[in-house]
Amino acid sequence: MHDNSNMSGIRFLLVTILNALITVVELIGGMLSGSLALLSDAFHNLGDSASVVLAYVASRIGLKNSNDSKTFGYRRAEIISAFINSIFLILVSVVLMGESVRRLFHPEAVNGGIMLIVAIIGTIANFGSALLLSKGAKDNLNIKATYLHILSDALSSFGIIIGAIIIQIWKIDLVDPIVTILVSLYILWETWPVLKESINILMQAAPNLDFEAMKRDMLKEPGVVNVHHIHAWQIDENRIMFSAHINLNDQLLSDVEPVYRDLENLLQKKYHVDHVTLQAEVFRGKSNELFTRDRHDI
Incomplete structure (x- = not known):
């Protein structure tokens, strides 16, 4: 509140x-x-x-x-x-x-x-x-x-x-x-x-966000190859939570952290997301769609 x-x-x-x-x-x-x-x-x-x-x-x-x-x-x-x-x-x-x-x-x-x-x-x-x-x-x-x-x-x-x-x-x-x-x-x-x-x-319904636009913006970040497995929900009417899997080029973990920071700043400033959780992957899920269809993959 x-x-x-x-x-x-x-x-x-x-x-x-x-x-x-x-x-x-x-x-x-x-x-x-x-x-x-x-x-x-x-x-x-x-x-x-x-x-x-x-x-x-x-x-x-x-x-x-x-x-x-x-x-x-x-x-x-x-x-x-x-x-x-x-x-x-x-x-x-x-x-x-x-x-x-x-x-x-x-x-x-x-x-x-x-x-x-x-x-x-x-x-x-x-x-x-x-x-x-x-x-x-x-x-x-x-x-x-x-x-x-x-x-x-x-x-x-x-x-x-x-x-x-x-x-x-x-x-x-x-x-x-x-x-x-x-x-x-x-x-x-x-x-x-x-x-x-x-x-x-x-019911943790998704807030009113343009997920396709979010994906396009996230893919503009250097090194980001794909975005998938997106989830978004609200704790209350003012706080949006967001999680996603991102495919990156194979690189050191220390090189991944700046990508995280840039994406978090993008999502917080442009889309007013309060809490961002990102999972970096190289090959896993590289061809997956934006939203998961597998109930076991939630």
Whole structure:
């Protein structure tokens, strides 16, 4: 976790307290007003409180140094946290949409006045929480997942304000489940990229690199005859790991080290690779392709 995205414990604590208070207020307001939108927002905020705590714990774990059991360190803890938070958001959204559809066919009376007051309080508190997390959300998937939790609730509360005004003025109770469905769809839309990226990282999917261009650049280094058996993956959303076998002319090991240094500098500066591992060979694999097709050769 980079220093510029390392959120302080004070900020996490403030966000947790704000969300806990919002949850209580919206649960009471939802029951008094009969608003599904308020109750759904309350459950979202309850999940937010848990996700903020989880995100903070994961961020602290991610700062731990590597050791003999975790040679790449603990940065994946934050990716796991982002994955869990995303799954929770999607499940809650799907359940709430199901309940909203039921209410469309069986509408229930809603007290627009109570709904409006509680929604205004929730909107202010949620936007305050989102502001506290906004800085770290740009460069950290874990914080981004938590930030989306909070932001989705802020937008949800704002939508509830509009719905409450319509209910209060025109007495259209169907607005309540419609708002819930719209907010849930927005949450799904925003959460899917985070879930997809966290799954890709956990599955060690290759980052977005032009491997053919990398090979061409590496072959420009004097002495490099072939590049094969490439692997690339990410420890987190910011750190790319890269390994490859390179065929060189038969030469002294002391002559190989400058080639290593040049290739490492190339890959780090041009392709933003953080960790480079190269294996030098003369004849072995000289005619092999860029990517291995043999499961036993991984």
